[in-house]
Amino acid sequence: MKKRLAKNIFLNINPIKKFRTIKIQIDFLRPLNKDEMTSRRLLANVLSNSTKDYPSFQAINDREMDLYGSEISVYTRNLLNFNDLAFSVEFADPAFLIDGKTQIKDNLDLLGEVIFKPNLNGPVFNDEAFSTEKRNLMSNLLSIKDNQDLVSSLGLIKLIYRDDPNRQVPIFGSVEQLEKLNNDDLLKTYRDIIANDLVIINVVGNIDETEFLEYLNESIFAEKLKNDRNDLTISFSKFDDLIKNPANQIEHKHLNQSRIGLAYATEGVSKDFNRMAPQVMNLILGGDDQSQLFLQVREKNSLAYSVSSTYQPISHLVTIQAGLDASSIEEALALIDAQIAYIKNGKVTDEQIKHAQKVMLTRRKISTDSIQYYIMRSIWETIYPQTLLSNQQFEDELNNLDKKHVASVASHMHAIAQYQLIGD
Amino acid sequence: MTEKLQKYTKKLANGFEIEIVPLPGFNQVYSVVMANFGSVDTKQGAKTLPAGIAHFIEHKLFAKPGYDVSEKFAKYGANSNAYTSYTKTAYLFQTLENPYDNLKTLLDLVQNPYFTEENVASERGIINQEIQMYLDMPEFVLEQRILEQLYPNDPIAEDIAGTSDTLQMINQKNLLQAYQDNYRPSNMDLVIVGDVDSEKIENIVENSNFQTLGQPLEKTFNKLTPIGPGGQEQMDISQARSAYGIRIDIDMSGYDLVKKQYEMNMVMETLIGESSSNYQEMNRLGIIDDSFSYNVVAENNYCFIIISGSTNNSEEFQEYLQKHLSYESLKAVLTDTKFERIKRDAIGAYLFAQNSPEAIANQMAELYFYGVDYLELIHMINSIHRDDLLEVSEQFLKDENCTYYNLLPNRK
Numbered sequence: 001m002k003k004r005l006a007k008n009i010f011l012n013i014n015p016i017k018k019f020r021t022i023k024i025q026i027d028f029l030r031p032l033n034k035d036e037m038t039s040r041r042l043l044a045n046v047l048s049n050s051t052k053d054y055p056s057f058q059a060i061n062d063r064e065m066d067l068y069g070s071e072i073s074v075y076t077r078n079l080l081n082f083n084d085l086a087f088s089v090e091f092a093d094p095a096f097l098i099d100g101k102t103q104i105k106d107n108l109d110l111l112g113e114v115i116f117k118p119n120l121n122g123p124v125f126n127d128e129a130f131s132t133e134k135r136n137l138m139s140n141l142l143s144i145k146d147n148q149d150l151v152s153s154l155g156l157i158k159l160i161y162r163d164d165p166n167r168q169v170p171i172f173g174s175v176e177q178l179e180k181l182n183n184d185d186l187l188k189t190y191r192d193i194i195a196n197d198l199v200i201i202n203v204v205g206n207i208d209e210t211e212f213l214e215y216l217n218e219s220i221f222a223e224k225l226k227n228d229r230n231d232l233t234i235s236f237s238k239f240d241d242l243i244k245n246p247a248n249q250i251e252h253k254h255l256n257q258s259r260i261g262l263a264y265a266t267e268g269v270s271k272d273f274n275r276m277a278p279q280v281m282n283l284i285l286g287g288d289d290q291s292q293l294f295l296q297v298r299e300k301n302s303l304a305y306s307v308s309s310t311y312q313p314i315s316h317l318v319t320i321q322a323g324l325d326a327s328s329i330e331e332a333l334a335l336i337d338a339q340i341a342y343i344k345n346g347k348v349t350d351e352q353i354k355h356a357q358k359v360m361l362t363r364r365k366i367s368t369d370s371i372q373y374y375i376m377r378s379i380w381e382t383i384y385p386q387t388l389l390s391n392q393q394f395e396d397e398l399n400n401l402d403k404k405h406v407a408s409v410a411s412h413m414h415a416i417a418q419y420q421l422i423g424d
Numbered sequence: 425m426t427e428k429l430q431k432y433t434k435k436l437a438n439g440f441e442i443e444i445v446p447l448p449g450f451n452q453v454y455s456v457v458m459a460n461f462g463s464v465d466t467k468q469g470a471k472t473l474p475a476g477i478a479h480f481i482e483h484k485l486f487a488k489p490g491y492d493v494s495e496k497f498a499k500y501g502a503n504s505n506a507y508t509s510y511t512k513t514a515y516l517f518q519t520l521e522n523p524y525d526n527l528k529t530l531l532d533l534v535q536n537p538y539f540t541e542e543n544v545a546s547e548r549g550i551i552n553q554e555i556q557m558y559l560d561m562p563e564f565v566l567e568q569r570i571l572e573q574l575y576p577n578d579p580i581a582e583d584i585a586g587t588s589d590t591l592q593m594i595n596q597k598n599l600l601q602a603y604q605d606n607y608r609p610s611n612m613d614l615v616i617v618g619d620v621d622s623e624k625i626e627n628i629v630e631n632s633n634f635q636t637l638g639q640p641l642e643k644t645f646n647k648l649t650p651i652g653p654g655g656q657e658q659m660d661i662s663q664a665r666s667a668y669g670i671r672i673d674i675d676m677s678g679y680d681l682v683k684k685q686y687e688m689n690m691v692m693e694t695l696i697g698e699s700s701s702n703y704q705e706m707n708r709l710g711i712i713d714d715s716f717s718y719n720v721v722a723e724n725n726y727c728f729i730i731i732s733g734s735t736n737n738s739e740e741f742q743e744y745l746q747k748h749l750s751y752e753s754l755k756a757v758l759t760d761t762k763f764e765r766i767k768r769d770a771i772g773a774y775l776f777a778q779n780s781p782e783a784i785a786n787q788m789a790e791l792y793f794y795g796v797d798y799l800e801l802i803h804m805i806n807s808i809h810r811d812d813l814l815e816v817s818e819q820f821l822k823d824e825n826c827t828y829y830n831l832l833p834n835r836k
Binding site for chain 2: 014017018019020021056057058061062064065066067068069071089090091092093094128132135136139140142143145146147148253254255256257288289290298299302303304305306323324325355359361362365366368369370371381423
């Protein structure tokens with residue numbers, strides 16, 4: 001069932017029966033804004049700390065346990081050029097419980113509490129909730145420096161989005177912004193989000209659609225989600241300047257292992273272009289344990305334990321990551337170049353193409369064994385349906401793909417950024 | 425209530441156990457072969473093996489004469505992987521098609537070692553990089569250090585992958601010997617989750633070729649030494665991390681041990697889980713952040729709890745836990761309502777796991793070695809009473825069972 005509750009408030013219910021849990025997810029979206037990254041993330045943490053009727057962290061956790069270990073989750077993430085504040089509850093399907101009669105309604109109400117009934121003390125959030133979560137987030141942000149894979153990937157992202165200030169602050173915020181955030185401002189942020197963000201509600205699992213709609217209409221959601229919301233405009237990052245003038249950075253740290261991160265812009269999709277070609281090219285380059293990078297950098301030359309590439313379909317970027325000895329970096333970089341050249345020069349074998357086609361199809365079908373797949377697909381259908389392929393389109397594009405398509409992607413790869421974290 | 429999962433079980437004459445669980449509606453077939461051999465098993469009979477050898481076998485079993493097994497899995501449309509824990513080594517695949525060819529490949533993987541001087545040498549470089557990667561992770565280093573305090577000079581305190589030095593001691597000969605001593609059908613099991621024909625599976629396994637039959641070499645465990653006094657060190661990190669360890673020396677195995685693990689988890693959830701007043705208080709005092717967690721491990725000869733997280737004050741972290749982890753504290757908070765909640769949470773977690781073929785297969789394969797049927801876990805949970813938790817806490821929450829370790833930021 002798909003329903004529009006107001007302008008830019010969407011409800012999608014997928015009554016699929018194969019899972020033993022049910023998930024309700026509500027996404028609040030607005031354009032990425034560097035000044036809101038930290039406040040939205042802190043808000044996610046404060047709202048999941050406690051609510052009006054469950055006024056302590058302990059009380060809300062007790063409630064989750066009462067409902068057979070329901071999992072409330074609130075977080076922010078990048079979705080296209082939007083900041084997505086996502087709330088969800090996943091809970092045991094009452095069909096598997098002896099006394100789960102009110103399970104669906106109870107969980108919907110609990111999620112409604114978290115989103116719409118914050119734990120307030122007068123005109124601000126409860127001080128304990130605010131200060132605890134602010135301290136927690138500060139601690140998380142400081143700990144990032146101790147996670148070298150994250151340091152390396154953030155270092156690369158900063159270079160890739162050198163010219164886009166709204167992407168310079170990570171989605172989980174920054175220490176500098178957090179230090180300045182106060183309780184009054186956070187409540188203003190909250191009210192603004194609840195009143196204005198575009199909203200997508202997804203429900204996936206063994207659920208009677210009519211019954212759920214009745215629950216929803218009787219719940220706080222009906223009262224709070226009836227006003228029209230802002231439109232969203234999709235935009236894409238451009239990397240033209242970086243293509244002409246790539247960004248490179250080398251940092252040194254006292255570490256056992258060095259990390260390298262490389263980014264390449266690829267040409268966007270055009271009419272005579274195979275839509276699966278970039279993903280297949282990425283798979284052959286570094287997407288699995290049969291890939292060129294895995295076989296040449298790791299297996300043949302024993303230079304790295306982890307080396308891989310990923311393709312991001314929205315930004316059309318290919319990134320490569322590896323962890324290795326500082327003394328091997330030059331050798332590894334040369335090997336990476338050689339693998340790109342291998343694909344560019346049309347040396348990819350028919351077997352490699354066949355393997356990549358098979359893996360792509362398998363991954364797509366296996367992903368449907370996860371509840372999150374249905375939620376993500378529904379979100380894309382709502383905000384950016386052009387990016388989705390039907391199963392038939394997906395298979396047709398894959399089957400029509402040949403070596404030339406793959407070589408063409410590699411030929412149009414432009415190195416735009418390189419980050420090295422040298423351990424010494 | 426909707427029907428629970430069903431399974432088909434067959435134990436072959438050579439002792440190899442097969443378990444098959446259909447999962448209606450799911451597209452994939454997920455399969456795992458597990459060997460009851462892990463990183464702690466370095467003392468067998470009169471032999472002492474270098475640390476990291478179980479993990480090295482895991483890496484190198486993929487190599488076969490003229491091919492790598494992962495190529496074969498890829499050919500049949502599967503992705504494959506493997507992992508080594510303290511006590512087990514597991515090999516797995518996930519596929520949409522050719523489950524029977526993939527099963528043959530999985531059996532080839534675990535039945536036909538091909539260790540050469542050359543391929544062993546090249547693997548050392550890769551594993552050494554894996555070791556270096558973990559050494560940059562403070563959470564991993566902290567776990568090693570607290571285990572060194574809980575079990576001084578014991579194999580469990582060694583890195584699962586070994587060290588750069590022990591890698592040099594691993595060679596073609598001791599790899600093959602360790603393989604032959606442990607990869608025996610009676611020491612292994614197979615779990616398949618998905619839509620397959622059980623008769624075909626049985627035939628394929630029956631006709632496969634286990635190289636060494638008979639019982640595996642008996643494991644010799646170190647005589648346990650006294651718990652270490654605790655300690656701390658500086659590391660190049662920006663946030664301090666602390667761990668509080670509790671060692672529980674109980675002579676228990678099989679079903680009773682797994683049940684004890686459930687009970688200990690329930691005790692910890694009551695005392696320091698997210699729904700406890702202690703968690704909230706430690707958070708309020710700024711002693712912990714949301715990285716705070718606990719892990720209960722119950723294995724034959726090793727039973728311990730590690731509580732750890734980032735902290736602004738390591739001393740207060742340790743003092744708080746020492747003061748509040750006690751039988752008396754548990755008795756004060758474990759009301760019937762609280763106990764019922766903890767139990768419901770465990771039942772929910774069991775259902776959540778059944779959304780995942782991977783979780784079902786791996787848990788089922790592991791529990792087999794403890795004589796526990798994964799599908800009957802719900803009865804085990806239901807058989808636990810409030811008094812069991814009080815009893816277990818009285819037994820193990822004692823100062824003499826506890827130790828600590830802190831990693832402090834190097835302020836240089």
